[in-house]
Amino acid sequence: MQVFKFGGASVKDANGIKNLASVLKKVGYQNTLVVVSAMGKTTNAIERVVRNYFKNKKELQSAIQDVKKYHNDILLDLFDSDIHPAFKKVSTFFDELNSFLKTNKSPDYNFVYDQTIGFGELVSTTIISEYLNAIGLKNSWMDVRHYIKTDSYYRRANVNWEATQSEIKSRFKSSVLNITQGFLGSDANNFTTTLGREGSDYTAAIFAYCLNAESVTIWKDVPGVLNADPRYFENAQLLNTLSYRETIELAFYGASVIHPKTLQPLQRKEIPLYVKSFLNPEDVGTTIGKNKSLDPNVPCFIVKKNQVLISLSSLDFSYIVEENISEIFSLLHAYKMKVDVIQNSAISFSVCVDNMYDNLEALLLHLKAKFRVTYNENVSLYTIRHYNASALSQIETGKNVLLKQLTQETVQVVTK
Incomplete structure (x- = not known):
């Protein structure tokens, strides 16, 4: 059993889908599961749908039509006639989307986001499955929400491994080419959940773990993992x-080529991960596995944009001690801030966070009740693994350094 994952860039248009088929023909597709993301920038486009639903109802239908037209143009490029069943299947998904947005009563942005955003993956995999069948690559389309079960932490759901393994074991048919969606799951009430942005890599790893796969291959528009x-x-x-x-270290610090959670299930069963180019599928690419060393041994650079650096100090110049730090982290957790860097001294505490849930204003208001607070928005966090003086100079030159933290292997620098 092998698991392939294709991202949005690889299937952004009809030529990309034809290339996916070409890759499968070149490298083989027996006993294969193909996990596919939404096409191109569809996720961004559906995020606009969600924003309009909450803030600009007049533009809601226009935003939906933009997404529908994009996919309809791809269908017209792939199929000779608009009477092909693929057109109706895709149209049905958009009917479901409109129906949900008309009947939904929940004011929870994160819930609505997850019920809406997954239509990108459902539509992309439907188009790809229909095209592959049309050219003779017979396959089975799977709704991943029947297989990957999670909690109800919308937009960053946690996998229920016991339930997921049970569903995959009872439902999955390994004798055929299977096509399914990345990024998605469902909770105990069968509402759609998502695994976090770029979560399709993680989907591939979940299936690989549960199926005891021989390998996972992530197909990218780059030749492999770059430094x-x-x-x-x-x-x-x-x-x-x-x-x-x-x-795992690179993913933790934000390397975009691999989702942070992807490696953990693969490592537990020592399943190798290959990262290859869908433009040159027969090139070697990058191999990630047991007993592999970093080759070549060079500095690895990671940058995370649009971060927030928050600096706290006590109002009465007392020490920032365990009790204060515990309270700070409790608030960071409550406001769903992803922490990327921590630095503290006797009377100050700094933290660089990702404000993905747009809760910064509420968090700062809460913190100001007990601490003196300063903050910088839109900062950049640079991380260098296996750094040297030249690599550090490359990062710092011409920038205003707000925070720097060094360990033996890693340096992190926050700049404005």
């Missing part, structure tokens, strides 16, 4: 091999 994101850093290098531990 830096080429969008932000020049002269990025291909990493030939990585250990699970090193990759």
